[in-house]
Amino acid sequence: xxxxxLLAAAFAGAMATGPVMAEDKIxxxxxxxxxxxxxxxxxxAAAQWAxxxxxxxxxxxxxxxxxxxxxxxxxxxxxxxLTLRGSTSxxxxxxxxxx
Numbered sequence: 001x002x003x004x005x006l007l008a009a010a011f012a013g014a015m016a017t018g019p020v021m022a023e024d025k026i027x028x029x030x031x032x033x034x035x036x037x038x039x040x041x042x043x044x045a046a047a048q049w050a051x052x053x054x055x056x057x058x059x060x061x062x063x064x065x066x067x068x069x070x071x072x073x074x075x076x077x078x079x080x081x082l083t084l085r086g087s088t089s090x091x092x093x094x095x096x097x098x099x
Contacts, residue, residue: 025060029082029090034070043093072097 030047032040044065051063064082068075072095082090 025062026088027062027064027086029079029087030063030065031075031079031082031090031092032065032067033075033093033095035067040093047091068095070095 035041047063051061054061066078068078075095
């Protein structure tokens with residue numbers, strides 16, 4: 001669960017910086033290329049675990065997960081949408097461009 005600990009630290013860092021106050025709800029966007037293999041599912045589980053840990057400690061964290069289904073153009077649009085919807089911070093595992 002080292003990945004989850006790293007995500008929790010990153011989430012906590014996101015909450016400690018910027019204009020967001022500790023009592024405000026923050027939204028963390030996770031842009032995934034797909035969720036079809038064990039590593040991707042593990043990454044998502046770690047993100048969900050980290051958000052749950054922070055919520056259990058009294059933080060107001062919402063996790064917004066998007067899945068590009070392997071399409072880089074879709075992922076770009078999804079990241080833009082996360083930003084437009086006011087995500088406090090975003091994590092992305094980029095899609096591979098197939099040539």
